[in-house]
Amino acid sequence: MPALYERDLAAVASVLHLRFYPLATTSGSGPWLVEEGGRRLLDLTAAFGAAGLGYAHPAVAAAVTKAAGEMAGVSALMGATPETVGFAEELLALLPGGTDRRVYIGHAGTDANTAAIRAARAATGRSRVLTFGGSYHGGLGESQGVSGVYVSGGLRPEPGLAQVPYPYPYRPHAFVDSLLADVLGRVDAELSTGDVAMVMVEPVTNDGGVIVPPDGFLAGLRERCDRHGTLLCADEVKVGLGRTGTLHAFEADGVVPDVLTLGKTLGGGLPLSAAVLPAEVDAAAEGQILLTTIGNAVCTAAGRAVLSTIVTEQLWTRAAVLGERFLAGLRAVAERHPLVGDVRGRGLTIGVELVTDRATKAPATLETALTVFRAFELGVLVDYVGPDSNVIELTPPLVLTEEEVDLAVQVLDAALGDVESGQVPEDAIARYRGW
Structure with a gap:
């Protein structure tokens, strides 16, 4: 576990914690965050949507610097x-x-x-x-x-x-x-x-x-x-x-x-x-x-x-185009993974619902948490939502590129495969309660 994350646990109130993995970052740019230690992570959460223009956007940084100085x-x-x-x-x-x-x-x-x-x-x-x-x-x-x-x-x-x-x-x-x-x-x-x-x-x-x-x-x-x-x-x-x-x-x-x-x-x-x-x-x-x-x-x-x-x-146009690319890629992934019960969304608000049985659509709550954790290990940040905590939520920054969409699809494909093959142990998520 990163030293910065350990310091957080010792100093920051747990009432602030909504954690899915041991994330500890020191900088960011665009849709990427950099962990303590230098690993880059593609953030498909945009911090629950708050980093809609990504991190350290030049226009925002310049405006804030000027306003703070005046x-x-x-x-x-x-x-x-x-x-x-x-x-x-x-x-x-x-x-x-x-x-x-x-x-x-x-x-x-x-x-x-x-x-x-x-x-x-x-x-x-x-x-x-x-x-x-x-x-x-x-x-x-x-x-x-x-x-x-x-x-x-x-x-x-x-x-x-x-x-x-x-x-x-x-x-x-x-x-x-x-x-x-x-x-x-x-x-x-x-x-x-x-x-x-x-x-x-x-x-x-x-x-x-x-x-x-x-x-x-x-x-x-x-x-x-x-x-x-x-x-x-x-x-x-x-x-x-x-x-x-x-x-x-x-x-x-x-x-x-x-x-x-x-x-x-x-x-x-x-x-x-x-x-x-x-x-x-x-x-x-x-x-x-x-x-x-x-x-x-x-x-x-x-x-x-x-x-x-x-x-x-006109970032709404970009969101519409990239959303269609994301949905198409994820629906292709769904065909290879029985865990995926549905892929849905509009623009860059996308959900991947995981189920234990496609016929009954019984929620795959544990498997969802494991997939989100495995994606983090593979370098992509996502979280999960829904009353049964079985929908992987994608709300990436609007400045995402087509290449980054394709990379995200590949990583989620790999994460699902690793969970379905039993490569991600349950105890990996024991400390992260999510919702």
Whole structure:
């Protein structure tokens, strides 16, 4: 085990640990990280999506260096700075719809989603929020309390939480066991009570198992929210800003949400999130989240560099092309490995579901953890998600090359083969609990 990793175990609180292998890195560039000792690792996680432009992106580094040198304040709470105002203006310019909106600027998807929930409740006078089974909206407070992955795990839900299945087009599941019409019918029934302030939905789920919903799902939600006077929030913290092959993931269904939340890729590796709200909704919740360093000039400078890079290089087009290449390669791999039950995704949000039996689709939870660990040993970083922890998640940086896609496919092919042949012992993962 690397010395740096041992030091981490001795000094860093375990509440911060979500570990799949003994990763200890000292530098990074593009989609590559460098371990203590010099080994290079191809990162297909992008740090859970937060390194959407890869590591040490030149535009982000230059913007951060300049902002830190000028240091025009450290908070949006007390006043305006050019970087923070510019960031909000540039983000608004990228959104369709043309309505009067404001940008909450935060540190993470967690507080962006909490800001959206509080504002929706204040503006509508309604208390309930509707989310979906297997959803992930944050790790603290209200956003955690409406997340399906936490509620199903035993966390006390937000008072009055309405939760319905996410339309899962692959197989029946404990969380999601119905088709699109049934799901939309359940949404309709919940909204008809007249006390739901907002529907919060991920256009593609990740932590719930990398689920791409059937066409018409978001459009169906939009129609029902309009009918019942309910706000629609697209949580694109993980899948937004080009990852799914369009600039905004909601574009795939031809709708525009009332509220949009962003994070991860937005900060270029720095803590930055946003909730875009209708002006009248924002005004109802003035001063409801007071985190001292939100809207600081350094992080918003990074955000401006990220937005500029994504738009200038049209990285959503790159994600669409590379995603198709990835899916084709992984589906070819699936034909050689009985462990693979399904390969699915949109753009550079991809899931490889592992099963012990293709007929029953029984989850291969142990084998998934072993495959992820073996891929790490072979030089590729992936993680696993899903209620049964049996979906290998790929959310690589948007700056990946075709050659790196092909390398990743080869390594995952080898890792699956090593697990199927019994070459990876169970005790190898004993110290790494993952989810």
